[in-house]
Amino acid sequence: MPSKTKRAPRVKPDLYQVITNKVIELLEAGTVPWQRPWNQYGLARNYATGHVYTGINAFLLNFFPNFDVPFYLTYKQAQALGGQVRKGAKAETVYFFKTLYKNVDGKILKAAELAKLKESSPSGGWGAAIPMPRTFHLFNIADIDGINFEIPELKENPSAPIEACDNFVASFPLWGPGGLEIRHDDLNHAFYTPKADRINMPPLPRFHSPEAYYKTLFHETIHSTGHASRLSRPGITLPKEQRKPGSETHAQEELIAELGAVYLCQHAGITVAPPLGAGGLENAAAYIDSYLQLLKNDKRFLFQASSQAQKAVNFLLEVPT
Template sequence: MATVAEIVTNTIIKKLESGVIPWYKPWTGGEAVNYITQKPYRGINRLLLDSGEYLTFKQIQDLNGKIKKGAKSHVVVFYKKLEFEDEATDEIVIKTLLRYYRVFSLSDVEGIDSKQVIKERENYSIGKCQEVIDNYIDKSGITFQNEEVSAKAYYRPADDIVVLPKLSQFTSSQHYYATAFHELVHSTGHKDRLNRLTATAHFGNKEYSREELIAEIGSSILCNVTNIDTTDIMDNSAAYIQSWLKALKGDVNMVLVAAAKAEKAVEYILK
């Protein structure tokens, strides 16, 4: 008889084979936006900027703001295709105009209020899921923190801390717990636990991608174990995993390798 981990893994693989599903962050307040227009940054800027509102130095001055001491600017890239006719050859020439400028996060600025209105929902605590989290926190000693109107969810090994947006920021209670489980699985890789995380892992490389696969599959298993409705969750997980498989050149077999490590992480959380 197939184990829960095998059932979940097979379901994910089938969804991966059906094509790419656009992945999204299941909470509000998760994009980097231009403070003045409130429009999200696009293209490579999605990777260059963390979530939040951004202003240029001149915009900060015009709004009578003050940059906090020690704050650093961030690069934003602007590119535009220009099409013109070459007078010598009468051919249409297309050139790309590429420029960059620097912006500051509103979190590093004093005297200017945020324009963002974070939509909050009346989500609820799911007893069985919360019990898994609370029991793991008690026995592991990990710090678990919900930030006020956060735009990020992450595990930071140096401080052994999991940080999540508030429950009310998520599209549903189920998505909140799926995200919490994802970060808890990451935490099992700490050197004092399963010793899976490596110092050489960085965004986009194979080690980082593999760890993301482990965390997402582990989250899916925990959702199944705690009887969360996984229909929407599984679609989101499959799309997220698909994005990391691109970094692994579509190596679907890597999902099976990650699933074995994910099952070990889940057993550690539930023991």
């Protein structure tokens, strides 16, 4: 009797590496994904539930697909609404993290074991928590037939975004006695000083547009959320010599600020421009090499930075996390 040929075990793709390679490829081709124009309809969201995708999923859905409307459904959601995904449509892969627990012997706890532990120790201490990435797939509504999708009317961009952005910035929980301060001492450079808890911004006329001014202000404001009294990020709290330009800590903090600023621009309703300082391009090209180096050395770098950027935005918008 002929022996059966054994199939090679299926190797699961490394989800961290897949996404990281995708971003590396774009950066090496000279494309910075988070500098692409935003969709006029706003942030990517689930059409059925209204859920706005955050963290790494916000990064993937807002910066990569090229659809007119950023609304998505799962295959089952489309069917439940009476629709059908078009044959050949490409799904967008998004991620969630399932937390597993290991006991003191390093063994993954089964669901029943974990349930008993939670019952006996409701306050925690169930073992070492391990976040494990899982995937699911979404389809843009442009690839779904049979549903009469109701698309909201586009809001006109305000002719004078200054007042709208001023009101948006004023809503941040940073101001007041002993809080963050904005000055205009240095006319040529925008920066955040952790020791003084102060942002310096060149005056608005030094920028080529109000949008460029506020994009830069949002970038520095995201930096300020890393202050020890707020979210306490290493890129802000470590001694200066440990977070100097060229270091991994500095590069990660810059990416956090860039992603966070882009998200804030969308919340404020302004068009995202490249990170312009007074007098021209200052930040974008300078950090690409350091981003590439970190991405090649650490496949979790992008996930961590996008997560921290989302936490910073949530802090400013006072969204519970």
